[in-house]
Amino acid sequence: MLSDFQRAKLERRFELLDMDGDGYITANDYDVAAASVCRAFDFAKDSPQYEKVHVIYLRLWVALSRRMDQQQTGMISRQQFISSCARVIVEAEEGYDRIIGPIALTIFDLIDADDSGTLDIEELTTWFNAYGVCADDAERAFKAVDRNRDGLLDANEVQNAIREFYTSDDPQAPGNLIFGPLPIPAAAKKRSATTAAKQ
Numbered sequence: 001m002l003s004d005f006q007r008a009k010l011e012r013r014f015e016l017l018d019m020d021g022d023g024y025i026t027a028n029d030y031d032v033a034a035a036s037v038c039r040a041f042d043f044a045k046d047s048p049q050y051e052k053v054h055v056i057y058l059r060l061w062v063a064l065s066r067r068m069d070q071q072q073t074g075m076i077s078r079q080q081f082i083s084s085c086a087r088v089i090v091e092a093e094e095g096y097d098r099i100i101g102p103i104a105l106t107i108f109d110l111i112d113a114d115d116s117g118t119l120d121i122e123e124l125t126t127w128f129n130a131y132g133v134c135a136d137d138a139e140r141a142f143k144a145v146d147r148n149r150d151g152l153l154d155a156n157e158v159q160n161a162i163r164e165f166y167t168s169d170d171p172q173a174p175g176n177l178i179f180g181p182l183p184i185p186a187a188a189k190k191r192s193a194t195t196a197a198k199q
Contacts, residue, residue: 002086003169010082012182013165016131017081024075030061033130040130041113056106067099089166096163104162108155118152133180140181144174 002010015021019029019036034057043049068076068084089095111119111127121142128138145161146153164175176182 002082002090005171006086006090006169007082008182009165009176010085011078012179013085014078014081016133016179018078024077025064025081026075027058027061027065030057033057036130037110037127040126053110056110060103060106063103085166096167100162100166101159104159105155108158118154119158120152124153128180131180137177137180141177141179144177147174 014025017025017029017033019032031054034054037043037057038045038050038053041049043053065072065074065076067088068080089099092098108119111123113123113126121139124142125135125138128141129135142153145157147157147160158178161175161178164170164173165178168175
């Protein structure tokens with residue numbers, strides 16, 4: 001069963017994927033995200049990079065919809081997304097390795113614009129900006145995830161961070177920031193309100 005904190009992280013992921021904010025993830029959201037990534041990295045429409053990004057995002061949508069849109073409505077609700085992630089990623093043995101691990105490597109290769117095999121702060125910031133996450137939050141995430149403090153992120157560091165985001169219940173885990181700042185879980189808000197009332 002998901003904790004309030006784990007649910008808050010999945011809520012955050014849903015909100016980033018729901019690009020138009022209508023409460024559903026659709027193929028259009030993935031198309032908008034692909035276009036946003038291309039703009040952020042300055043990929044021209046007739047470039048191989050532009051085509052690559054759109055092909056990758058189409059494949060990601062197809063994989064997601066097959067898993068979560070069982071009724072084939074073309075839409076994935078917030079509850080569908082969270083319950084599916086909980087069942088097949090968070091709670092299932094080796095669920096992350098089977099489902100998210102390969103996607104994480106695909107995204108890593110996509111963000112690695114100079115094909116260096118590592119990500120620098122500019123590359124991570126550019127990707128964050130494509131999803132509307134500010135540069136300051138990107139810098140905080142980069143510093144948290146850069147565990148060996150060499151100023152670069154390798155594939156293992158990114159993979160570990162995304163694994164923590166999806167599976168960890170530790171509020172101090174560095175990977176919690178890999179998709180930007182998190183909302184305060186409802187339980188934490190309630191505790192804060194109760195504490196304030198007593199003061």
